[in-house]
Amino acid sequence: MAALLNPVTPTANESTGGFLLRALSANGANVRELLSLTRGSTRRQILPEDAPLYEQLTGTPAEWFVRRIAHVRQGDHWPEIELFGTRWRDDWTLRGQYTQVCPECLERSAVARVEWDLMGYTACPVHRKLLVDRCADCGRALQPNRPAVDVCRCGAFLSRPDTPGQDADAGMLAWCQWLSKAVMGAIEGQTRPEPLLASFDGLSIDGWYRLCICLGGGVRALRGAHLNAACPWLDTAAVHEILRQGLEALRDVDAGRPLHIALGMGCGDSLAEQAVRGITLEDRNAASGLRMRLRLPSRWRNAKHVLHRQGDLFEGWA
Ligand SMILES: [Zn+2]
Numbered sequence: 001m002a003a004l005l006n007p008v009t010p011t012a013n014e015s016t017g018g019f020l021l022r023a024l025s026a027n028g029a030n031v032r033e034l035l036s037l038t039r040g041s042t043r044r045q046i047l048p049e050d051a052p053l054y055e056q057l058t059g060t061p062a063e064w065f066v067r068r069i070a071h072v073r074q075g076d077h078w079p080e081i082e083l084f085g086t087r088w089r090d091d092w093t094l095r096g097q098y099t100q101v102c103p104e105c106l107e108r109s110a111v112a113r114v115e116w117d118l119m120g121y122t123a124c125p126v127h128r129k130l131l132v133d134r135c136a137d138c139g140r141a142l143q144p145n146r147p148a149v150d151v152c153r154c155g156a157f158l159s160r161p162d163t164p165g166q167d168a169d170a171g172m173l174a175w176c177q178w179l180s181k182a183v184m185g186a187i188e189g190q191t192r193p194e195p196l197l198a199s200f201d202g203l204s205i206d207g208w209y210r211l212c213i214c215l216g217g218g219v220r221a222l223r224g225a226h227l228n229a230a231c232p233w234l235d236t237a238a239v240h241e242i243l244r245q246g247l248e249a250l251r252d253v254d255a256g257r258p259l260h261i262a263l264g265m266g267c268g269d270s271l272a273e274q275a276v277r278g279i280t281l282e283d284r285n286a287a288s289g290l291r292m293r294l295r296l297p298s299r300w301r302n303a304k305h306v307l308h309r310q311g312d313l314f315e316g317w318a
């Protein structure tokens, strides 16, 4: 594949989708054309296998792309995702093709941040607003193959002074700031920041996110929010609210206070599920410990016999 005439260099905190969009639009091309060239007409996804092609095209090392593209593989019984140099359970964590952005950040730098690819990253700690997952003009999802990082397919700019955006919860801003540090650290192979809450000690990034989701109502709350949303994707505001409740409940647990919110059956079910499906041994133990501690009932049953990765037993020994 021939190199782009007008070379563009990615920043350390940029997402793959955002970088390809920026590099191609600076050269009068678009992501849709690129994907139909590399993947034919049927599968138009940015895939890790195509990293060498993206290297030829942009001059950016293939490794840069590989670390930032979700790599799905069969782990134990469930799909496991390798992304940002760490492991995740499944695509509830990743937004897939439905991207979210901070319009104010884009106005300043036109760089789509890598953390925006995560479902659990719902607000911008710099601008203290919820991320935006649809066009204020046409109401449609932000497509990865839009004309430019800051322009919707309908031609409207994403940053609009007349729609200032929704204020984010202060606790969630702290969460996003800390998640950003952890994700950038994982990409660069550094150690994790100090845990935000005692409950998160020793867990994977996926484990932190899932504990919050569990106490915010679990998979049931996510599905309910998805059904009630007036859009075919799980919207940023709904995830923000579920995580906010979960974080608040975890803060109460850590402080040994009575919980602010009543935890429903969905929480017990999701903790029971996480106790089997958690990506690391510590994640699974934390979920089952929390369910016991809160005496949450569960009707979730795992019908399959699970063989977890043997390597899990030796994690953290090196
Ligand atoms: Zn911002």
Ligand SMILES: [Zn+2]
Pocket (backbone or CB within 6 Å): 135, 136, 137, 138, 139, 140, 152, 153, 154, 155, 156
């Ligand atoms: Zn639009």
